[in-house]
Amino acid sequence: MKNRLKVLRAERDWTQARLAQELDVSRQTVNAIETGKFDPSLPLAFRIAELFGLKIEEIFAPSR
Amino acid sequence: MEEVKKGLWGTCGNPRRDVANQRRVLVWSLIWAVAVLANAAAIRTEWLPGRSMELAAAAATSLVSVGVLWAYQRYLRETDELRQRIELEALAFTVGVGVFGGMAYSLFHRVLSAGEPDLTYVTAAMMFTYSIGVVVGHRRYS
Numbered sequence: 001m002k003n004r005l006k007v008l009r010a011e012r013d014w015t016q017a018r019l020a021q022e023l024d025v026s027r028q029t030v031n032a033i034e035t036g037k038f039d040p041s042l043p044l045a046f047r048i049a050e051l052f053g054l055k056i057e058e059i060f061a062p063s064r
Numbered sequence: 065m066e067e068v069k070k071g072l073w074g075t076c077g078n079p080r081r082d083v084a085n086q087r088r089v090l091v092w093s094l095i096w097a098v099a100v101l102a103n104a105a106a107i108r109t110e111w112l113p114g115r116s117m118e119l120a121a122a123a124a125t126s127l128v129s130v131g132v133l134w135a136y137q138r139y140l141r142e143t144d145e146l147r148q149r150i151e152l153e154a155l156a157f158t159v160g161v162g163v164f165g166g167m168a169y170s171l172f173h174r175v176l177s178a179g180e181p182d183l184t185y186v187t188a189a190m191m192f193t194y195s196i197g198v199v200v201g202h203r204r205y206s
Contacts, residue, residue: 031206
């Protein structure tokens with residue numbers, strides 16, 4: 001699954017650690033999502049979307 | 065590699081809850097390891113007076129192992145989902161080694177030698193496999 005997490009984070013000038021803190025996950029998790037090594041669960045995807053004020057589909061897209 | 069080390073030691077931007085839970089598991093595991101070693105030494109040297117004392121010491125060690133399980137389950141339940149994935153993969157690998165490796169070892173041991181197989185080797189192999197599984201998991205997702 002592709003995502004725009006890195007771009008959205010950069011727009012806010014947040015570090016991975018800051019985003020991890022906001023989401024209550026480890027920095028490793030944020031890094032793994034950004035690099036596409038790990039797909040978040042639906043609840044975490046909702047938390048991410050809520051944090052950035054976007055819809056899930058505006059952040060995540062299936063990789064084809 | 066630095067990322068792997070930090071991830072393993074819970075200092076890499078981890079939630080405080082995870083760090084506290086990891087420390088709890090570590091402390092309980094150390095107490096358990098010391099209790100097992102002390103128990104084994106006491107039995108070997110016949111340091112404890114009587115069989116009832118040996119049984120009491122074995123029971124106390126078993127209670128400590130319940131503490132390890134409680135701490136580990138709490139860590140698994142409360143840690144973030146990537147850690148849960150890493151732990152699940154490591155545990156699956158460990159169960160595979162424990163069940164299939166243990167049975168293979170048992171069969172070969174019975175064929176090649178007369179005595180009963182030593183479960184300590186299987187336990188040690190499972191602990192080693194789990195450790196390797198966790199390290200590999202952290203590398204994979206770093």
